[in-house]
Amino acid sequence: MTALLILESGSEPCARLLGAWTLPHYTQLARRLPPTTPVARLDAAGLTELDTAGAALLVRWLGAERLGQLIPEARGLSDERRALLLAVAEAMAGREPPPIPVRRWSDDLARLGSLMAGGWRQWLQLLGFMGLTLLTLAALLPKPGRWRWTALAAQAQQCGLNAVPIVALLTFLVGAVVAFLGATVLANFGATIYTVDLVAYSFLREFGVLLTAILLAGRTASAFTAQLGAMKVNEELDALRAQGLDPVELLVLPRLLALLITLPLLTFIAMLSGMTGGAAVALLSLDISLAQYLAIVQEVPVRHLLVGLGKAPLFALLIALIGCLEGFKVGGSAQSVGEHTTSSVVQSIFVVILLDAIAALFLMEMGW
Structure with missing residues (x-):
């Protein structure tokens, strides 16, 4: 009742x-x-x-x-x-009843302002951390004896080599899907052959680098945050500083350089895998031979490949910095590690998609 x-x-x-x-x-x-x-x-x-x-x-x-x-x-x-x-x-007894909250438009406006101020502070922190990291890198370049080759190789294997299967598989499937959709629409106009151009242009300019960056934002940025956050919780970062070691030089630079090296290579693999998926659909469903497919792809200007590869270092820089910065911001609990790991993934994906959209609009206006 x-x-x-x-x-x-x-x-x-x-x-x-x-x-x-x-x-x-x-x-x-x-x-x-x-x-x-x-x-x-x-x-x-x-x-x-x-x-x-x-x-x-x-x-x-x-x-x-x-x-x-x-x-x-x-x-x-x-x-x-x-x-x-x-x-x-x-x-x-003697307690006043809690006031019933009244939701007003000014409260929503205050929340919006608070969120915008928090986003602005986060952006300033990222710029400051970027400046600190680049200054540390510039100071380290003339001193080859202090370069962390072992850490760089280990991070390159973790970020790049271990990510090849998932990147290749995902982009192959997306390439096949793009080819199917393009063929479905273009068949109404008798222009099925242009499916090859659709797949080639989309993966060389956008999908290759974008899908790779999103995958690494979820896979690598979260790993960076979790690793550095666990070290902070265990007070390992304080131990490094007590020994006179710089955590940025020791932990951030190898991760940043590894991602700068591997993301362009993974992007190139993603481009090839995506066009391979399109070739499989063209060969099996569209009656386009492999020789014809390759001949059309060879006519695509090289500048589209350069546009896609040119975005990769910028995405790698931002993903690595966001992942490491969120790791340094972790508090002293496991819950804080989880919260900042989630935050690093969300921020990385958001920044990657935002910059890709801005770059696409700029390049389109410039005629590139």
């Missing part, structure tokens, strides 16, 4: 409690409670269940003092429920 409150007017107004006054019905009861009304009697004969949530609601409605006066004479109230109500009333 749902929870109800019935007010009976008369010479002695009576409040009848019906149903289950429990936590699952708290919201329903809170909406239906009338304004504070003088009550002379309390009838709980129809009350089936009562817990602390229901008792607290009664205290907020009647007041702790008035409820304490009504409980001894309440009808149908068992000793256990009487004791519960008295305990809750005593605990809440």
